[in-house]
Amino acid sequence: MIRSLPGRLSAGAVLLALLTFVVYVGVDLLPGDPVTSRLGPSTPPERIAELRHHLGLDRPVLARYGEWVAGLFRGDLGISASGRPVTEMLSDRVGNSALLAAMAVLLLAPLSLVLGLWAAWRRGRPADRVVSTGMLLLVSVPEFVVAGALVLLFAVSLRMFPAVSLLPVGASPLAYPEVLVLPVLSLLLVGLAYAVRVIRASACAVLASPHVEFLRLGGASGSTVLRRAVVPTVLPVAAQVWLVTGVAFVGGAVLVEKVFGYPGIGELLVVSVQSGDLPVVQALVLILGAAMLAALVLADLAVVLLTPRLRTGTR
């Protein structure tokens, strides 16, 4: 399976190519376009036609797709409907979003593992009920409500962290860690539930298996059972959840970014969708999609590496 890594990567490349097509044509099919949404209906048709021509919107989709792809190879994501190069618009926002997502996942992984294992270890007991139900409650509250509540509590009432992540020009969020606290916390709370539940479920299954019984009868301590039997079994599933959640954080932080005014790509995506700025939407969706594909390949790899039966190449 490890030997099949090049194959997996080339499959990923093929998918990426397909993705560019799906993204470009799909976004193009969306209702609304930059011209009418900007000029309004009162603009004379010649004027609309002129602008459409200027933006190249009057040419066939496939021709535009071809040029777009050619541009991708030069690292050129096209020109936004606002006239600015998309690459320039995205440059530091992609980094900011990735940073936010990475921080959230870095906290999410250990926390979800600990909570999930703890709940599984005490399955059926009060601790488990508290964790399991708590996670369900948490996931039932939408992220913008969670984020809003955090702002009210920590920023407006307690004045512990800034309410909005206003960053001086050119500054990286890392230089102002306090602006990251609340956005990261919001994402963390939202993503935690899923990971904890999946981890708990698969840990419960291992804990009931005969080999754990044997370990216990051999006098293994609780921590040995967790370390040797439970964690290795849970990790492949957990790795999938972490990676996929991480990517979902990058693009899915839209609402959280909006609440905090965090300069990431989620906010840009929403604004561009709303203003019909298709080149930006296409670029963003492509970046998110490519990140997701990469995460999925990584997740597959993690599963193979973490599952002996797959790693050793025979079933």
Place this chain on the structure above:
Amino acid sequence: MTRLKWTLFGLAVLAVLFGPLVAPHPATAPIGPPFAPPGTAGLLGTDQLGRDVFSRLLHGGAPMLLTSALAALIGSGAGVTAGLFTALASSGRRWVEAIFLRPLDLLAAVPPILVLLLVLTALPNRAGIVLAVALSSVPLSARITRAAAEQVIGRAHVEVALARGESWAWLLGREILPLVASTVLADLGIRFVAAVYLVAAAGFLGLGTSASDWGLLIVEALPGAALQPWALLAPVAGIALVAVTANLASDALARRSRGVLG
């Protein structure tokens, strides 16, 4: 304890399904000033348009449950099937993965909201929402299920069933599914809540299907939360209640079938 859970679950379902019949007001008509606190107008006060929050809650339950639950079930069902199938079929056949899982990867790579928008452009109705939400939950469900199933596939009873020439349905549904049920159910529970909010997002973008879907209630109530928190808290609590009871019920269901695993 179990009885209590089932009663709770039953009550929640009843309230949701028959809510419109007992709602004191229509879902869309204003009955008082906007953001009226509970008591002055309606049991839970009014929303930003002066509509009765309680009535909207009762009216919105059924469409919310039907759309989201259906979407979650279809999405999870398809994902679980795909996950089990590929786990079982892909041994020694790499094309199975190529044909079934790679397209799902592609689907996973398109952000859910874009899937939603695209599907709704083609199919602008409730079926479209169900389809879109289902589509966006298939890939992850498939992966989770597959990862869990990989650990079960090699067991001798699966091989014996294979040797017996069992149908795919039996192999997937009866030999493997029961052993990965806990993981699948954990996934389904979350899918449901995710579906609620994706449907709400659709409503937010002007693509909604019902005037008072719970998710939409939340989105609409958010700006006025400081004036009328109940309009926000009531649907959030409603969704939490449905999610918790549904999950408790499915846990109980999973535990009922006796066995060595989970």
Place this chain on the structure above:
Amino acid sequence: MTALVEVRDLRLLAGGRPVLAGVDLVLAEGESVGLVGASGSGKTTLALAVLGHLRSGVRHGGGRVSVRGKDMLPTPAPGVRGGTIGYVGQDPGASLNPYARISSILLSAAGPTPRAARAGRVRDLLGRVGLPREDAFARRYPHQLSGGQQQRVVLAAALAREPRLLVLDEPTTALDLVAKAEVLREIRRQTETGVALLWVSHDLSTVRELVDRVVVLDAGKVTEDRSAVEVTAAPAVPVTRAAAREEDRAIVLSGRSLAASFGERAILSDVDFDLHRGACLAVLGVSGVGKSTLARCLAGLHRPKSGSVLLHGTALAPGVRGRSTAERAAIALVAQNPAEALHPRQDVRTALSRPLRRLRGITSRSAQDIEVTRLLEAVRLPSALASRLPGELSGGQRQRVALARALAADPEVLICDEVTSALDTATQAGVLDLLAELRAELGVAVLLITHDPWVAASASDSVLVLASGRAVASGPTAGLLPVGEDPEKLVTRLLVSPITEGVLPA
């Protein structure tokens, strides 16, 4: 001698029925006790109770268990498991953590070991149970071992902390005579150094060899408790060798230059055999030689690297998916590991009626029930078991359910992978009788995979001996396994040719 283990009036219930109905058992320091009894009599349950463990579904109904005066029920005294008592369970395959290498399984059983001493410790433990003392072997995962190798790893883990008492539940069922002899030697060495032994087995010869005292359980009660010498010699295995000459009969199944491998590692090469209608071919070989792999190739579960499997002279598709219903019904496999062979969530009735419906087209519920009862009777199980889940059965009972399930397809060829190893002598004889009956009456051909020359000698009419992945000898049983030859010699003559482990080098 002080009492090491003391069981007083122990009553355990499962599903309302008593599993143990007032058992008393005292084990002194250094004493070796054999626990025997029919399959399902409660041996495993009692052995687990000594460790203070009740299987799920089993409840404590009274009485006490103590180890060195400390109560083990409801919660075990600390330090007993793994420290005072080493345990080996009945199902070796399921006992091993699929995510841990052999070395790490052994090291975690051994407790804290200085880094430098680890490799040596692992090698030592492997050697004690007759496994190769190689690092490459220690780096394997459980699924890369044969049934017998797994069983020995489990035993090695139990020995790792020098326990004062070994509770061994049928620890040699999957072992061939050579391996068994090695294991027995190690256990004897342990008892000689003063380690007490609770030896659960149906194999009276090993019991006599190892223990001072024998306790006989029957339906959850101790019926006898006396010194080992008094226990009568094992009843001779009934010789049911069929009288008819196989050459007269048509060939049902044959293998032609079969070869199999796992990845790069070649396991079998150039195996040829013919199985005649109503005949029994015993496949004999040391643990890990590839017997189970051969069975899986025949059943279409493992793709042979080359060669073909012929049914009635026509080549079968290598994969089971490519075979017709009739072809699949014709070959039935009873897998080696009964714990994994049954679905943990399916009751016995479902397990049995499924092949009835799929392969024999019996769809009516009442007709199925009649067949299920008949099948259970055929393997000497009460029909009341039909509603139980595998977790609620004893090891032997599971084994027989698996056999009954294979019979349900009404096969022409029955491949039995170590079907008798988990059974007590009486039940084992019963099963062999049953196979003989099937052969005589229905003309079923049997491929009997075993590591036990006695079983092969008593039940087969021809033998295929595998060593180092090849068929080293084949022919009529009478010629290869003359009744009366010393088993040790026989084994050495037949099996222990060039490579002892039976695995071709990786």
Place this chain on the structure above:
Amino acid sequence: GAFLNACGTSIPASGPVRHTVPSVARSGGVLRAVFTGGGAAESLDPFGSGSPVDFVRGDVVFDSLFTLSGGEVVPALATGIEVGPGATSFVLTLREGVKWHDGSPFTADDVAYSFRFMSSPERAYPSQLSAYFDFDKLQIRDPFTLVVPARRPVGDPALFLAAFPGKMVKNGATFTGATAIGTGAYQVTVFEAGRESRLKRFDGHWSGKAPADELVLLSLSDPQAKVNAVVTGQADYAGDIPFITGKAGVAGNDFEVRTAGEENRTAYGWVLNTTRKPFDDPRARKAVRLAISRRALVDTVLLGYGVPGNDLLCAGAKYFTPRDVPARDLDQARKLVKESGADATEIVIRTAEWEIGYNASTQLLVEQLKEAGLKVRADIVSPPEFFEPNAVGAANAVAFSSGAVPLAVIYGRLAAYPPLALKDDGFTAAFGRAIGSADEAERAKAWKDAQEIMYDRGNTVVWGQADVLSLARKAVAGITVRDQAKYPYLGKAGLA
């Protein structure tokens, strides 16, 4: 729990106030103001983006030839305008001595370049001025005089140059970097789209020095985030905040919620499509006007921050005719519905959350029209597809709003698109005169006639005039309005 508690702790400040007590800003200090941003699409190009923060920034960095003040045209970079015969051209006289931020002088070449620049299709938001004037044929007479031909008679070109976007950029400017050169009161020092821009006072401004040393303009997209930024001290002023904030108040007594005043309200309403049934019939249009409860809409959608509208647009602008607000008369409305047969077709009202309140008011409208016996449905769409011309043409009505801008701007926009225009010969004639006449009295008369027709049988339904609210620290002073209160002019703003 925490959430509710936190909600409960906010002590409502006093209601919105008109002006703070010193209303003139002192010299010096830094003013940090937050506006709704346009994310990464923001641009220094005054015709390159359309978000509020861009407008506000553009207003202080660039100047126009004329500006509006209290509805009247006042000269800025131009000092005079002379309308040619037949109102088909005008002669523009420029202010002398105006300097660009880089010190170079402002001349007719800059104006000529600017006119071409602003109407080029390469601009994301090209100015509509080119629909009226033919900039390709313009002539430069001398460094401070130009002649500009019109495409159709325009009687009051100064108003058009003030009301339509017409910022002057330096000859040859391209706007690709992070700085821009204008003639305005502030010059850009730092700019990052979607985050902030820092502006330094331009001491050489032709109208005198601005008060604050530095302006920091911050971009946020969430209304609540704008409020939070002020409440937690991250900004001094937040423009255009939701009515809810006014209603709920903000914690602390250092802040006040301000309103931009009566003359700067925003009109909310719908435009009825007179090319389709049933609103091709004046009786059906009348029925709608009689069926709606304006008070209920104002109280609900605006939370009382505003007054009912009288169906006429541009309240507060020059030439606006004040008329009575029609009272609700359901009986009469039902009768008109019956007579016109308007209940036979399903009426689709197109709306999107283009501005806060579009969807809410339309949903309420639907409920109110149902009472009059009409079959109505709100078609809520996403903002980018809202103005899709075919879809707008297929709807029976679309939601609409407008600030207190000159009548020519709004009526001109509506007239350009048949589904939004009023199909009425009398109105078309009066509108033509109002635009084309160079005579002040005649223009006033024509506008009066046009609005008379609009009021009587027109297709605009203006239910309310909404206040524009902002949140400010009490010390913030000197915020003024030029055209729309949502995008105030900060050139005279600072701390008191």
